[in-house]
Amino acid sequence: MKSILKNSWSSFGLAFIIMAIFLLFIVTLQGQHFLLFSLICLVASMLPFYWRFETRDIRAREIIFIAVLAAIAAVSRVPFAPLPSVQPTSFVIIVSALVLGPESGFIVGSTAAIVSNMFLGQGPWTPWQMFCWGMMGVTAGLIGRYKWAQNKYWLCVFGFVWGFLFGWIMNLWYVVAYVNPLTVKTFIAAYVASFYFDLAHALSNVFFLFLFYESWSRIIKRFKIKYGLLE
Amino acid sequence: MDVYGRSRQRSSRASGLKSQLVFDQLNPIVIFAYYVIVIAFSMVFIHPIFLLAELLVVIAVNFSAKQQKKTFATLQGALFMMVFIVVLNPIINNRGAHIIWMIGGTVITAEAVVYGLLMAISLAVLMLTFVSYNHSMTNHKFMYLFVRISPQLTLLTMITMRFVPLFIRRFTNIKNVQKTRGVQMETGKLRERAHAGMRLMEVLLTNSLVEALQTADSMTARGFGAQKRTSYQRYRFTQRDGWLLAGLVGISSFCFWQASHGVGRLPIYPVLGSVRLTATGWLCLWFVLIIDSLPLLLEGWEYLWWSLRK
Numbered sequence: 001m002k003s004i005l006k007n008s009w010s011s012f013g014l015a016f017i018i019m020a021i022f023l024l025f026i027v028t029l030q031g032q033h034f035l036l037f038s039l040i041c042l043v044a045s046m047l048p049f050y051w052r053f054e055t056r057d058i059r060a061r062e063i064i065f066i067a068v069l070a071a072i073a074a075v076s077r078v079p080f081a082p083l084p085s086v087q088p089t090s091f092v093i094i095v096s097a098l099v100l101g102p103e104s105g106f107i108v109g110s111t112a113a114i115v116s117n118m119f120l121g122q123g124p125w126t127p128w129q130m131f132c133w134g135m136m137g138v139t140a141g142l143i144g145r146y147k148w149a150q151n152k153y154w155l156c157v158f159g160f161v162w163g164f165l166f167g168w169i170m171n172l173w174y175v176v177a178y179v180n181p182l183t184v185k186t187f188i189a190a191y192v193a194s195f196y197f198d199l200a201h202a203l204s205n206v207f208f209l210f211l212f213y214e215s216w217s218r219i220i221k222r223f224k225i226k227y228g229l230l231e
Numbered sequence: 232m233d234v235y236g237r238s239r240q241r242s243s244r245a246s247g248l249k250s251q252l253v254f255d256q257l258n259p260i261v262i263f264a265y266y267v268i269v270i271a272f273s274m275v276f277i278h279p280i281f282l283l284a285e286l287l288v289v290i291a292v293n294f295s296a297k298q299q300k301k302t303f304a305t306l307q308g309a310l311f312m313m314v315f316i317v318v319l320n321p322i323i324n325n326r327g328a329h330i331i332w333m334i335g336g337t338v339i340t341a342e343a344v345v346y347g348l349l350m351a352i353s354l355a356v357l358m359l360t361f362v363s364y365n366h367s368m369t370n371h372k373f374m375y376l377f378v379r380i381s382p383q384l385t386l387l388t389m390i391t392m393r394f395v396p397l398f399i400r401r402f403t404n405i406k407n408v409q410k411t412r413g414v415q416m417e418t419g420k421l422r423e424r425a426h427a428g429m430r431l432m433e434v435l436l437t438n439s440l441v442e443a444l445q446t447a448d449s450m451t452a453r454g455f456g457a458q459k460r461t462s463y464q465r466y467r468f469t470q471r472d473g474w475l476l477a478g479l480v481g482i483s484s485f486c487f488w489q490a491s492h493g494v495g496r497l498p499i500y501p502v503l504g505s506v507r508l509t510a511t512g513w514l515c516l517w518f519v520l521i522i523d524s525l526p527l528l529l530e531g532w533e534y535l536w537w538s539l540r541k
Contacts, residue, residue, distance in 0.1 A: 035274065050381065050384060053383065054381045054383050054384060058383065058456075059447075060448075060450040060451045060455045060456060061444055061448070061451070063383075063386065063387055063390065063447075064390065064443045064446060064450075065440070065443070065444070065447075066387060067387055067390040067391045067394060068440055068443045070387075070391045071395055072398065072432065072435065072436055072439065074391070074395055075395055075398045075399060075402065075435075076432055078399060078402075079402060079406075079416065079428050079431065080425070080428055083416075083421060083424060083425060083428075086421070086425055088428075088432065092432075111387060111388060111391050112391075114388060115388060115391045115392050115395060116395075118370050118373075119395060121361070122361060123358070123361045124357060124358075124361065174316070174354065177350075177354075178316045178350040178351075178353065178354055179319055179320055179323065179350070180320065180324060181324060183323065186319070186323050189319055189323070190315075190319075193315060204425070211426065211429070216433065216436070219436060219437055219440075223440050223444070227444055
């Protein structure tokens with residue numbers, strides 16, 4: 001248990017350091033090549049997690065288990081399409097990550113993003129979505145180790161915060177590239193424009209986590225223990 | 232979205248049927264390089280002549296692939312962001328010499344308006360390039376690019392991709408069965424519908440996990456992970472691919488090198504410059520257009536060859 005903790009913390013730390021270095025670049029270049037560096041920053045922070053997954057000796061059961069969770073997260077956008085702005089993809093990723101830990105949480109999140117875009121059409125938003133949902137999995141996996149994370153109310157706060165954070169990161173890709181200069185005012189304008197969507201996302205996260213967290217985490221935990229997966 | 236509706240039929244995108252266009256039959260590496268370069272061009276050359284020409288070429292490429300409907304739908308979808316960019320730039324940015332309007336404390340300058348418009352066109356080019364990308368770069372080709380770099384992830388993505396239509400079909404079954412018990416998400420309040428939908432997803436989760444883990448066991452029984460996997464490669468790297476890739480990389484690096492010296496970039500701040508291009512500017516424009524219209528040129532070449540040989 002201790003070695004797992006150490007390893008995932010180290011890849012998390014590595015990702016953070018790489019991000020910090022490139023953010024420093026962005027600040028020192030003062031808006032020049034902002035998009036390029038933010039994309040490099042994005043990819044670099046995801047690489048340690050992918051590398052950890054790639055080099056892991058994984059069994060068929062585990063790979064399929066992760067694939068099912070990612071597919072459920074991707075598919076869950078479909079039946080909810082008639083309900084405006086309500087979709088449980090984030091909820092599925094958060095619950096899976098809470099049970100399985102940060103690394104598998106990252107893989108579930110980013111795979112769900114890329115696969116759902118394979119059916120809905122890829123776009124410049126794909127890497128950002130992979131990053132957002134992946135990091136949602138990472139953070140959920142990290143807090144999943146603490147006792148207080150089992151408290152439903154704290155989880156709802158977590159889901160609410162991520163609902164907004166998700167929208168804010170997703171705004172970056174076109175604001176950073178197409179609006180000049182980048183000041184606090186620019187970002188506030190973009191965030192005001194997307195406020196309704198972010199609020200809907202945050203509230204639906206709270207709704208799903210409040211009502212379904214227990215039953216879903218019980219199901220996933222049961223399969224994890226029964227088949228001895230990802231330990 | 233229409234892919235979800237007819238899950239029984241396989242769409243040509245999903246099944247990897249061969250396209251009729253020459254460009255779609257190139258090696259995925261060349262196709263990917265083409266899109267990376269086209270997107271980079273649309274961001275590097277911020278100049279009205281460059282951007283308008285690129286926009287026309289991208290629309291022509293989309294039309295040649297019979298993507299008229301998608302082209303207009305995408306433009307409509309991007310309209311919100313384009314308006315946002317056009318409106319926000321002048322409000323945020325007060326730099327520039329030509330003042331056209333003053334409201335309260337905000338100064339609207341001609342420079343910022345021009346910049347906003349150029350950026351909106353650049354965004355339109357980007358969005359339309361992705362229409363073409365989604366048509367030419369099928370999921371199989373995308374997987375091919377990454378299978379060498381990370382086989383494990385590609386396998387995971389492939390399995391997940393296969394699960395999506397399967398789960399949608401399964402979900403329809405579950406929905407019909409649960410309807411007889413009164414669990415349905417067609418009518419009722421938003422809260423009730425979301426609640427019912429989630430209960431259906433829960434059934435899908437349990438059902439799919441049981442079945443999928445059985446599949447996994449059968450994979451193990453057939454020797455998954457016993458030794459290094461071999462793989463079948465669908466795409467070959469021909470001589471034509473080699474030449475095209477070399478041309479793409481060579482010409483585009485010349486253009487990027489020129490761009491880093493300020494060629495093809497309209498001087499906007501502090502004072503709006505003239506639109507006129509220098510001799511190297513025109514050269515760069517021609518190179519950019521030749522690369523952007525690569526699918527059209529290949530198609531035209533093939534057509535000429537065919538009609539001359541007859």
